[in-house]
Amino acid sequence: MSQRFRSRIDVWPGAVLVLLPVVLSVTAWQLHDGPEPLKWILIPAMVVIGVALPLSLLFFTYYTVDGTSLRIRHGVFTWRIGLREITGVTPSRDAASNPALSLDRLRIDYAQGKRVMVSPADKAGFCSLLRSQGVPVA
Numbered sequence: 001m002s003q004r005f006r007s008r009i010d011v012w013p014g015a016v017l018v019l020l021p022v023v024l025s026v027t028a029w030q031l032h033d034g035p036e037p038l039k040w041i042l043i044p045a046m047v048v049i050g051v052a053l054p055l056s057l058l059f060f061t062y063y064t065v066d067g068t069s070l071r072i073r074h075g076v077f078t079w080r081i082g083l084r085e086i087t088g089v090t091p092s093r094d095a096a097s098n099p100a101l102s103l104d105r106l107r108i109d110y111a112q113g114k115r116v117m118v119s120p121a122d123k124a125g126f127c128s129l130l131r132s133q134g135v136p137v138a
Contacts, residue, residue, distance in 0.1 A: 002066035003129055005120035008102040009058070017058040017101075024050030061101055063118050065129050070108070072118060074099030085110040089130060089137040092117055 028046045031039050056075035064071040070086070072079040077099065092107040100119035106126070109115045120126040127137045 002064050005063045005065070005122055005126045007061040007063070007100060008104060008119045008121040008123070010102040010104075013101045014058065017054040020054045021051040058101070061099060063120055063126065065126070065133065067133070070130075072099050072116065079116060081108070081110050081116070083130070083133050083135055086130070086135045089127065089135060091138065 024046050028043045028050075031042055031046075033039075053075060060076075061074045064073070065083075067083075069083055070079075070081045072081070079099070086108055088107075088109045090107050090109075092105045093103050094105065094107065094117060095103060096117070098105070098117035100117050102119035104123070105117040105119045106123065107115055107117050118126075131137050
């Protein structure tokens with residue numbers, strides 16, 4: 001059976017992911033009266049990139065652990081990591097871009113030097129489940 005963990009959301013990324021679509025929607029509305037070819041290119045691009053992508057990151061960032069893998073969903077992006085590939089899970093506060101909406105993160109090392117950071121809201125439950133699957137968690 002698989003178990004899903006939502007990402008913890010800190011105030012600053014949550015605010016950015018909510019305010020960016022609002023600002024870009026207002027800007028797109030103002031472009032509505034602009035030159036004909038420009039508005040038909042810019043407005044849809046702004047809506048897709050500036051509204052749909054941030055909202056997808058906000059509402060679709062979660063981590064699913066099943067019997068054999070960890071699946072990370074971050075908006076339209078997905079990672080699948082075999083549990084046997086994971087060499088370590090350690091706490092981290094690294095601010096590098098990752099599928100985590102909080103700075104209270106877990107760094108997952110896997111597959112010969114690769115790493116990804118996640119920020120499950122139920123960090124203790126996430127770590128406990130990984131441990132029960134034989135994953136080394138610090």
